[in-house]
Amino acid sequence: xxxxxxxxxxxxxxxxxxxxxxxxxxxxxxxxxxxxxxxxxxxxxxxxxxxxxxxxxxxxxxxxxxxxxxxxxxxxxxxxxxxxxxxxxxxxxxxxxxxxxxxxxxxxxxxx
Amino acid sequence: xxxxxxxxxxxxxxxxxxxxxxxxxxxxxxxxxxxxxxxxxxxxxxxxxxxxxxxxxxxxxxxxxxxxxxxxxxxxxxxxxxxxxxxxxxxxxxxxxxxxxxxxxxxxxxxxxxxxxxxxxxxxxxxxxxxxxxxxxxxxxxxxxxxxxxxxxxxxxxxxxxxxxxxxxxxxxxxxxxxxxxxxxxxxxxxxxxxxxxxxxxxxxxxxxxxxxxxxxxxxxxxxxxxxxxxxxxxxxxxxxx
Numbered sequence: 001x002x003x004x005x006x007x008x009x010x011x012x013x014x015x016x017x018x019x020x021x022x023x024x025x026x027x028x029x030x031x032x033x034x035x036x037x038x039x040x041x042x043x044x045x046x047x048x049x050x051x052x053x054x055x056x057x058x059x060x061x062x063x064x065x066x067x068x069x070x071x072x073x074x075x076x077x078x079x080x081x082x083x084x085x086x087x088x089x090x091x092x093x094x095x096x097x098x099x100x101x102x103x104x105x106x107x108x109x110x111x112x
Numbered sequence: 113x114x115x116x117x118x119x120x121x122x123x124x125x126x127x128x129x130x131x132x133x134x135x136x137x138x139x140x141x142x143x144x145x146x147x148x149x150x151x152x153x154x155x156x157x158x159x160x161x162x163x164x165x166x167x168x169x170x171x172x173x174x175x176x177x178x179x180x181x182x183x184x185x186x187x188x189x190x191x192x193x194x195x196x197x198x199x200x201x202x203x204x205x206x207x208x209x210x211x212x213x214x215x216x217x218x219x220x221x222x223x224x225x226x227x228x229x230x231x232x233x234x235x236x237x238x239x240x241x242x243x244x245x246x247x248x249x250x251x252x253x254x255x256x257x258x259x260x261x262x263x264x265x266x267x268x269x270x271x272x273x274x275x276x277x278x279x280x281x282x283x284x285x286x287x288x289x290x291x292x293x294x295x296x297x298x299x300x301x302x303x304x305x306x307x308x309x310x311x312x313x314x315x316x317x318x319x320x321x322x323x324x325x326x327x328x329x330x331x332x333x334x335x336x337x338x339x340x341x342x343x344x345x346x347x348x349x350x351x352x353x354x
Contacts, residue, residue, distance in 0.1 A: 069229070076222035080264070083216055 006054030013047030016040045028093035030085050038078035045070045159309035160242045160318040166304075168247065169324045173302035177287065179249075180328065183335045184280075190342050215265045223265030230258035238329035242318040248325045252332025259337040263344065271341045280334035287327045290320055 023036025046067050053063045086101060143151060150171075151163055160166035168176055215223075238251030263269060294303035304324070310317035 072222065072226060076218055076226075079216070079218050087213070 002054045002057075006051040009047050009051030009054065011051075013044045013049075013051060016044035016047060020044060028095065030090050031082055031092060034078050034082050034085075038074055042070060042074045045074070155312060158304055158318055158321065159312050160304075160321055161312065162242055162244060162246075165241045165247045165321060165325070166318070169241075169321045169328075170302065170304045173291070173324065176328070177291070177302075180284065180287075180331055180335075183332065184284075187335050187339050187342070190339050194342050213267070215267065220265045223261050227258045227262055230254060230261070234258065234329070234333070238325050239322060241325040242321045248328025249332055251325075251329040252334075253336060255329065255333030256336030256340060259333075260340055263340065267344075271337060273338060273341065276334045276338050280331050280338075283327045283331040283334070287324060287331070290324060290327070294320070 017040065020037050020040030023040060024033050027033040027036050049063045049067050049070075053060045092099070142148075150167060154160055154163040154166035158166045158170055160170075234251045234254035237246035237254060238248055241247035241251070259271070263271075291302035294305070295301050298305040302324075304319035304321045307319045307323070309319050316322070
């Protein structure tokens with residue numbers, strides 16, 4: 001039973017990873033690609049590692065630490081990448097509706 | 113057309129290579145005689161659960177010392193080359209490198225949380241080198257990665273290069289001294305049995321291997337940090353004038 005739950009979790013994680021790869025190919029500009037890759041792979045990693053914990057209960061603590069590490073690093077790194085891309089003015093897709101950072105007051109923009 | 117054909121040809125050749133590898137792969141059922149000898153010898157003589165670290169830091173520790181010396185040469189060479197480039201930039205005025213922007217709040221907070229964790233992980237890798245996968249080189253590289261994160265979060269931070277080079281030199285000298293002690297007390301240069309071998313698999317075991325691991329980790333971490341610092345654009349002159 002535990003193995004079945006673990007397998008399902010790993011499968012769900014694989015589906016999210018697949019959607020991350022699909023987003024990388026299909027999204028129109030750098031920012032949306034980054035968003036697709038980050039969100040889906042963070043959740044995908046979490047699910048795969050949680051599924052592994054069902055397979056190997058003795059690894060649970062290590063896997064929890066790994067999940068925490070992924071949750072801490074993945075968003076921060078893609079935030080830094082996206083911010084750098086914005087600063088060197090990589091253009092957005094023409095369909096972009098709102099650019100919150102451009103409209104933000106100078107105080108926030110200088111800091112963010 | 114030619115480009116497409118070349119791509120198809122390259123993919124086909126890669127496919128051939130990998131198919132060949134996959135078809136002829138067979139798991140080796142027994143160890144080679146040399147490997148077998150080492151697998152038996154390392155736990156018995158050196159008391160190290162990790163055979164690879166045992167070999168790296170005892171049987172061919174002299175080689176490891178040479179590798180660290182090569183890394184030192186790399187640091188010195190990078191310093192020389194980049195210093196020459198910096199001087200050329202100064203002689204041609206005009207495009208002064210713009211001062212680095214401060215990192216965002218998210219990156220700064222992330223670095224504050226992650227740098228201690230990475231440092232703990234590096235210490236774990238170094239200290240468990242004789243028990244599980246890891247060792248001085250790997251741990252030193254992890255330390256250097258935390259230094260990169262620190263510099264990304266605060267681009268104006270100056271590394272204390274003098275402290276780094278002194279620490280590195282002291283670690284190198286101690287490494288050699290442990291080796292010489294092996295010549296006097298135990299069987300030869302860098303023999304790990306200058307300290308008691310202890311119980312197999314315990315945290316304090318395998319003689320001098322953990323000590324050598326720590327020294328190696330400190331040395332490699334300092335060297336890589338210096339190399340990283342050298343690759344940053346030079347700030348000292350313009351900051352001095354501000």
